[in-house]
Amino acid sequence: MQRFSDITPIMDYNHRDTEARWQKYWAENKTFSASIDHNKPKFYILDMFPYPSGAGLHVGHPLGYIASDIFARFKRHKGFNVLHPMGYDAFGLPAEQYAIETGQHPAITTEQNIKRYREQLDKIGFSFDWDREVRTSDPAYYKWTQWTFIRLFNSWYDKAMQKARSVEELVAQFKKNGNSHIDAASTYDFIFDAAQWKAMDEAAQADVLMHFRLAYLADTLVNWCPVLGTVLANDEVSEGFSVRGGHPVERKNMKQWSLRITAYSDRLIEGLDRIDWPENIREIQRNWIGRSEGASLRFLLADNPDKHLEVFTTRPDTIFGVTFMSVAPEHEYVELLTKPNFAEEVVKYVKHARNRSERERIADAKTPSGVFTGSYAINPFNGKAVPVWVADYVLGSYGSGAVMAVPAHDSRDYAFAKHFHLPIVEVIKGGNIAEEAFESKEGVCMNSGFLDGIIAREAIGKAIEYAEKNKVGYGRINYRLRDAIFSRQRYWGEPFPVYYKNGIPCTIDESQLPLALPEVDKYLPTESGEPPLARAKNWSTAEGYPYETATMPGFAGSSAYYFRYMDPQNKDAYFSKEAVNYWKSVDFYVGGAEHATGHLIYSRFWNKFLFDLGLVPEDEPFRKMINQGMIQGRSNFVYRVKPEEMAEFVLWEMIQNKQLGFEFKKEFRDGTRRFDFYSEELRVIIEVKSRENLEKLLPAYTEYAKENNFKLLLFSIVDVILHTDEVLAKIKRALAGKVFPMFEVIEEWEESPIFVSANIYGRENYSYPIHTDVNLVSNDILDVDAFRNWRPEFNNAKFILEGDKYVCGWEVEKMSKSKYNVQNPDDLVEKYGADTLRMYEMFLGPVEQSKPWDTNGIEGVYRFIRKLWRLFIDDEENLIATNDAPDGAELKVLHKTIKKVTEDIERFSLNTCVSSFMICVNELGDLKCRKRAILEPLSILISPFAPHIAEELWNKMGHSESISKADFPICNEEYLIESTVKYPVSFNGKMRFLLEVAAGTSKEDVEKAVLAAPESEKWLEGKAPKKMIVVPGKIVNVVI
RNA sequence: GCGGAUGUGGCGUAAUUGGUAGCCGCGCUAGACUUAGGAUCUAGUGCCGUAAGGCGUGGGGGUUCGAGUCCCUUCAUCCGCACCA
Structure with a gap:
């Protein structure tokens, strides 16, 4: 059956035609192209770029993009030179997985997916500067990822200066003085002098330097996922299974490239206080970095006085309560400590502990396990010998892999001691150690020699002082953060710019970059278990030295992509000095909170590294960030x-x-x-x-x-x-x-x-x-x-x-x-238009909040868009705006809206902006306002949210330039001044009636007016009020 | 277990500094216009009550003339971390 609307052309807003037209206009006129302009303040607003998956965008993806786009458009209206780019995080597992299944080259799949993403994005009307698009899988882009890797390889971290320095300088030091005067972030434990350095051959020197480089190759206990055939980063593993795909993950020792992010631990913590990020993300990063202050103490071995166990403790105040020690199963002294008659047990235990998967360890966490080695160590504070155990509750990778156990004041030590019937000695008063460990630092020390009578919190410092004076230990800060494993046994990623010269890893010359990803016959590991790149023909330098076969992980390309947007076509440099000194860093970053311990921490690290090299002017990449909800x-x-x-x-x-x-x-x-x-x-x-x-x-x-x-x-x-x-x-x-x-x-x-x-x-x-x-x-x-x-x-x-x-x-x-x-955005755009979708996504609630998508409400926004249209345009599609002077009521509506919307956008409350627009349009409708002086500013106000209809109206009002070039209206407070005040009058805090008095009426006169009001009689019940509170302009409260 | 966040109508939400709780929208109810409506317009809509009025921001307690907002306590949900010494 034909409907009325099908046969009679009704002159309603046609979003399909209008939106397509303006999208074309923006693209053809490069309306949102940004360039360096020193006459304007810059504003860099960035979205986390997407991984282009085969499924396309759903309604959740654009939420953050819409919010940032509104902000970008708003900032342009406010006179800022806005950089608002978009690109693709194009390397990644799904495309490779698909390639393995179908033989299709991942580049082809990726290209198709990007095309689809772009179509979907274009339909929503974003103001991206597409000329600046980057793709991490593009050789012209990953050239600079490789370039940065070479810089990392050629750098070491000087702890004294708190910055990265070149390895050349380090070698110069070695030649002059050896390594004794160097305070470096390093895993190298030996001391050599200049002569010893010079005596080393090339391989030995390379080996030493590896322990200093910020990108280094080392035997590492990694998360190996046999099903995926690759190594995973810690944040890609959850409870012993891969986050993506849920495959089992095992611990395995492999030679891997790693980044020495731990060198930056302290600066990564410290920087968190200087950036405007959501508190929860900063807290997650603080936990992830896991800074703890304490002491490193030395326990000599009773039977081997020239060797000692080093422990890290945050509670040196409890040292007199040590009743045993525990070392991790992977601790280097396990063999040394084990007495012959305990050897069988220890060997069995260590083997068992090693083979246990992470998952099993977690499952058994409640029952302590361990075995006595037969050895004793000497408490440096009281000379007592305590037994040394091997226990898997001690982590090899944290601190020194050994702990001094104080069961009375540490719950894990307590559980262990109870289980194995080890003594528990109370040294802090205040708890009940028959029941549980007392971990508070507020108790007073006892049984603790010179610490007796001191509050535990204060005793920590005294104990460290003692340790340092007696040379049995020193104050120390430890971090939970691990170095980032940077190798992946995968095809679809950046090749390392590395070759092996007689087994010594070397970086290729920068002039040879990019080292392009080679073709392979299959995207699987070789029969001998080497990564897919080992299948490539001639995967070696011109001299015949083999290239590295691993590729870089997903976070490589995304760690500093925001710099490339500043100068994306530059062939000679990552970015020009001019560009980086103008755009500096990202002012406003929008993206998902799920990247808290991945991308968002690696980016901060890369940025600090580039800062140390003097390449970038700021040491934090993202000044302000918000996380859109799911x-x-x-x-x-x-x-x-x-x-x-x-x-x-x-x-x-x-x-x-x-x-x-x-x-x-x-x-x-x-x-x-x-x-x-x-x-x-x-x-x-x-x-x-x-x-x-x-x-x-x-x-x-x-x-x-x-x-x-x-x-x-x-x-x-x-x-x-x-x-x-x-x-x-x-x-x-x-x-x-x-x-x-x-x-x-x-x-x-x-x-x-x-x-x-x-x-x-x-x-x-x-x-x-x-x-x-x-x-x-x-x-x-x-x-x-x-x-x-x-x-x-x-x-x-x-x-x-x-x-x-x-x-x-x-x-x-x-x-x-x-x-x-x-819910797919294309269908909704087709049915309701991009402006409606944009506004509805914002209308749903605060951007940061997670919320369910419910299409039901979208009709309300759609009605609003059409109501807005009819404010300007009549049934014959003619503009009905007049040049009459607006009256006070109309001006009040407009300026009230200007004020509210400006304030709300600034504090990123976009849902309330949409409400304000609805109120404004309803009120102007009630006033039958058709005046250009009101409608024109309104169309600018709304253009960040609904840019297509705003452009159309602007154009119909006779403007030839895009509305995006117009200045944002400014609120004139004069129009908001009220001549009367309506006081809500409360009796004992309950609102009873409204009382209108002239603005500026004195407190006394307001009180009189309240008492004289006929409604008061009923509530006063003949009594005189005890007290009257008048808050000028706000409320009246009568206490009876 | 530890850390963080959030609890407001049938639903999404609003209330920026302690000052009229429920703005805006959805849904629902009634009406108008229509041959017709999943269109449009008008009115109503927190709960109980015919009304007067009472009760209401997860529960309990407190501070205050006044509390969604501050404090204590408790419950629920979500997120992060989980042997980190």
Whole structure:
């Protein structure tokens, strides 16, 4: 059937035509192209660039992009030179996985996905400067990733100067003085002098330098994932399984490239206080870096006085309570410590502990495990010998891999001591050590020699002082942060600019960059287990030295991409000095909180490194950041009936509690026979089964009824559900003694699924929910016919309705295909337009908050857009704006909105802006305002949110230039001044009425007016008020 | 277990410094216009109550003339970390 709107052209806002036209205009005119302009303040606003996955964008992805785009457009109106670029994090596992499955080169898949992303992004009307697009998989881009790697390789970290320096300078030092005067972030423990350095051959020197380089190759205990055939970073592993794909991960020792991010631990912590980031992200990073202050103490071995165990403790104040020591199974002294008669046990334990997967260790965390080595160590404070154990609650990778155990004041040591019956010595007063460890630092020291009587918190410093004076230890800060493993045994990533010259790793010359990713025949590891690049032909330098076969991890390309946007086409440099000194760093960064311990920490590290080299002017990359919330799906459910359970439920509801005058029981058993319902009084049995079953069993039932003198009523499931009244009538007749066949079928019925509406009584007793496609549902009402057509098995479905509607259940879940709750932005843009989508995504709530996507509300925003249009344009599509001078009421509406919107955008409260626009348009509609002086500023106000319609209106009002070049309106407070104040008058804090007085009325006069108001009489009840509070311009409170 | 965040109508939310709780939108109810509506417009809509009025921001307690907002306590949900010495 044709609808009215199909046959009569109604002059309504046509978003399809308008939006396409302006998107084309922006692209052709390069409206949002940014260039260095020293006459304007710069503003760099950046989104975390996406990984272009095959699934395309869903409604959740653009949330952050829309928010940042609004901000970018706003800043342009405010006179800033805005850099707002976009690109793609294009290397990654899914494309490679797909390549392995199909043989398709990942570059091709990636290209296709990017194309799709771009189409989707373009339709939403973003103001990106696409000329600055970067892709991490583009050789022209990853050239600079490799270039940075070479710089890292050629740098070491000088702790004294707190900065990275070149390895050349380090070598010069070695030649002059050896390494004794150097305070470097290093894993090198030996001391050599200049002569010794010079005596080393090239390989030995290279080996020493490796311990200093910021990018270094080392044997590392890594997270090896056999299924993926690669090593994973710590943040890619969760509870012993890979985050992506959920495959088991094991610990394995391998030669890996790593980045010495730990050198920057302190600066990474310190910088957190200087950046405007959400507190939770900063807290996560603080925990991840895990700075703890304490002491390193030396315990000499009782039988081996020239060797010692080094421990790290945050509680040197408890040293007199040490009753044993524990070392990690991987500790280098395990063998040395183990006495012959304990060797068997220790070897067995260490082997067992090593082989345990991370997951097993976690599962067993509650039961301590360990074994005594037979050795003792000497407490440097009191000379007592304590036993040394091997225990896997001690981590080899933290501190020194050994702990001094103080069971009285550490809960892990306590559990261990209890389990193995080791002594517990209390040295801090205040707890009950018979029950649990007392970990507070507020207690007073006891049994602690010179520390006795001091508060534990203060004793820490005294103990360190003592240790340093007696040369048995020193104050020390430890970090939880580990170096970042930088090798991946993968194809689709940046090749390392590294070759091996007689086994010595060297970086290629910068002039040779980029080292392009080679072609391979397959994207799998070789038969001998080497990474895919080992398959490439001639994967070696011109001299024949083999290249590194691992590739870089996902975070390599994303760690400093924001610099490349500043000068993306530069062939000679990463970025020009001019560009970086103009754009400096990102002023505003928008992206997901899930990158807290990955990208967001690596970027800060890379940025600080580039800062140390003097390449960039600021040491933090992202000055301000907000994290957009996740958009969850809103799933809809239909409830499929389990017919037999439903029939029994329905019947029981009718006959229980003597409703028919007789007591019925559920479940009557007679030997092996079982019946559904039974009345002892009348000897009546009711049984519900499928028709087929009843027919089959009819002879047996007949016989049983006869033998035992029962009256038997058999009903088919279908009849009970669909002909409940007739069934009930038959039961009543039977109870009244009437005679009729024990079984008859009311309706023949083919097998078909039955669905019950959500609010039908008892539903949860006899049905189970199944997901239905949200596109078949509107306001939780199911389109029954569409549902029948959805899948063949439902095309004869029956529905139990509420009234005439089938109401679906709903739940908030992850947005995913399998839950049929995915909302795709293209469909919504097609139906409602990009402006509506943009505004609706903002209208949903604060950007930072996670929330379910519910398409229902979008109609309201769509109506608003059309209302806005009609404020300017009549039915014949003519502009109706007049040049009349606006009146006070109109100006007040406009300036109120200017004020609210400006303030709200600045504090990133975009949902409330949308509300304000709606209020403004409603109020101007009520005032029948058609005045250009009001409408023109309004269109600029709204243009960051709904840029297409704003451009169209601006254009219709006679402007030839894009609205994005217009100045943002400024609020004139004069228009907001009220001549009267409406005081809410409260009595004892409860608001009772409003009282209007002239603005500027004195407190005393307001009080008088309140008392004189007729409404007051009732509330005063004849009493005089005890007190009156008048807050000028705000409220009046009368206390009685 | 530790750390952090959040709890407001049927739903998404608003209330910027302690000052009229529920703005805006969805949904719902009634009406208007229509041959027709999943269009548009008007009015209503926190809960209880015919009304007067009472009750209401997860629960309990407190500070205050006044508390969604501050303090104490408790519950629930979500997120992060999880043998880090």
